[in-house]
Amino acid sequence: MTGERPIGEDDLQAFVDGRLPPSRREAVKAYLADHPAAAAQVERETEQREALRARLSFKAREPIPSRLRIANLMADRQRSSRIRPAAIAAALAWLAVGGILGGWGGVWWASRSQRQAEAMSVADNAIAAHRIYVSERLHPVEVPADQEAHLVQWLSRRVGKPLTAPNLNAQGYRLIGGRLLPDSGAAAAQFMYENTGGNRLTLYARSGGNETQTSFRFEEQDEVSAFSWIDRGLSYVVSAKADRSQLLTIAETIYQQFEAASDPAKGRL
Template sequence: MSRIDPPVGEDDLQAYFDGRLAADRRATVERYLNDHPTAADDLARDGAALAELRSRLAFKAAEPIPARLRVSSIRAGLRGQRLARLRSVAAVCAWLALGGIGGWLASGLLASPQPEPVRVARMADDAIAAYRTFVVEVVHPVEVRADEQAHLVGWLSKRLRTPIDVPDLTSLGYRLMGGRLLPGHTGPAAMLMYDDDAGTRLTLYVKTDEIEETAFQFVEKDGVSAFLWRDRGLGYVVSAATPREALMPIARLVHDELERRPGAAPPNQL
């Protein structure tokens, strides 16, 4: 029995315009455009508008990456955050030393230089800081774009020394924009960025060396919501400038998509 192609819809036309269709589906869309000159004219006008926009922004794309977006600048900012945390810990320890049980408590702190709450809070802070830095970028929001997804996955997996998966969020209206490599406290981290038709962007932050597994945790900082969890040596943070109830289904889908990868352990209770 011959296969019947599904009707051509807006998603097909947008994917055709973006050059994201497979060869067989592209041929179907081209036949549709030949039979529907109005739709073809609309795409032609969109293409002309895009070409004009690219021409106007060409000078911007040719500019060097701003210094604040360079890895060295981000690393310097993270060092400043670490120093601020160390000063806070030192002040607390000094006050504890004045108490009758200061020595006993201080020894407990020294025995655990990176207690779990501190590690989790640090991961959330780093993820939200990365979100704030790159989500506002127009020309350089990502290092590798979604049309090079295979290269992006291979590159990030190699640098993090563990397989990195790209969750499919199209069922919730979010498309992969691309990703980038980030510096971390214990090694490199990865960030994937998505957006929807309304221009809302969200990020998935992934880092290694997270031994303890945790269930979902929610944090909110200056208007940015984030769900984070740790599983099989990796830490994940989903961040967006959306309310908690809007971000929850997205974080659940990311979690479920990652759990479906080969060799995944049974999912945590969310």
């Protein structure tokens, strides 16, 4: 909007916290409507913040003990010129519940920013690798699909965690192979798939991240769509020239296959 400063990270934080004035809130809503990736991030962070509040809400719902109610404290004061320090401290502790929530939110936001930067770095690297190799016709992969067992074992050893090449035949994509890639000093694996129309899809995986599991994060860069997530200490990114709903179905299929492969009852990781 003319005359208004650009929407920044502070605006998005205030939007999640519900602290924006009405005019600025409308500006942020308009910005999010034009930036789907930012809107998806804000939606996820709002859900996480609400989850944090829900975990702490039990304390706010507890009734204030009668000895700490203002009327009773005032009555005690009239009876005595001195109020016990312990009672004052307890009353202040109840009033500070809201402040604690806000303080924890600030810590949460700082750690969120670091996690978000790490996730974006992995996704950017995965999309860049996707662009480079999907257009390669002679050597799109290092190890072809007819050596799948060797490919999975090799990449698992280099990445440092057990990997699986998902079966996407039902989604119209067949595995054509994979390769080893560098990512910020670490090893990353790329599995490549192709459909009958020649459109290629890649699954990128690397070890790392401070979280054991996250929800899907969507972004789009120059017609390449990507969903990224973390599961059991592995960062995954699935990329393709596909619309969001189609790629989400594929991402969910991959996730479900990984969950089935990690079922202890099946004796696999």
